[in-house]
Amino acid sequence: MKKCILNIRVTEEFRNDLEYRVSESETNLSDYIRNILWDSLYYEEDEYFNQAHDDDVSFSKSFKFTFLTAWLFTKYMYPVEHNTKNVIQEIKAIVDEAIQDTTLSNALRYELSKVTYDINRFLNEPNYLDKQFQFPIPNHQGSFDYTVLFNEVWTIYYR
Numbered sequence: 001m002k003k004c005i006l007n008i009r010v011t012e013e014f015r016n017d018l019e020y021r022v023s024e025s026e027t028n029l030s031d032y033i034r035n036i037l038w039d040s041l042y043y044e045e046d047e048y049f050n051q052a053h054d055d056d057v058s059f060s061k062s063f064k065f066t067f068l069t070a071w072l073f074t075k076y077m078y079p080v081e082h083n084t085k086n087v088i089q090e091i092k093a094i095v096d097e098a099i100q101d102t103t104l105s106n107a108l109r110y111e112l113s114k115v116t117y118d119i120n121r122f123l124n125e126p127n128y129l130d131k132q133f134q135f136p137i138p139n140h141q142g143s144f145d146y147t148v149l150f151n152e153v154w155t156i157y158y159r
Contacts, residue, residue: 021118073146079134092116117142
């Protein structure tokens with residue numbers, strides 16, 4: 001895909017605010033803005049992503065649950081995180097929503113509470129090279145038990 005240049009005009013104060021936010025992340029200004037635009041176009045407007053509980057669909061059969069499951073397994077394979085704090089906070093909101101869903105087993109909700117704890121740690125820690133989540137690391141004190149998630153998904157779709 002051919003990349004194009006997009007120029008925008010903003011006030012100096014707005015640019016300073018952007019640069020401050022970029023300094024808190026591990027990216028440059030162009031990538032930061034590109035991520036915001038991408039998220040705005042492809043996530044925030046997605047009705048399936050924003051509707052947690054449709055009358056006909058429980059959370060466990062929603063797009064958010066599928067997204068969360070994919071993200072958790074992705075972190076298992078690659079625990080280093082490069083998303084912005086805003087994206088991580090959105091993921092945390094989905095995890096918190098899953099914890100509140102009483103249709104999920106208590107075992108899975110407990111495991112997801114470990115993820116919430118680690119996300120909070122991640123968000124509050126200063127940035128450093130190769131900053132990563134700890135919940136996917138086997139035999140760590142806050143390790144997420146992926147077999148619980150696998151069994152839950154199996155139960156949901158193959159009952």
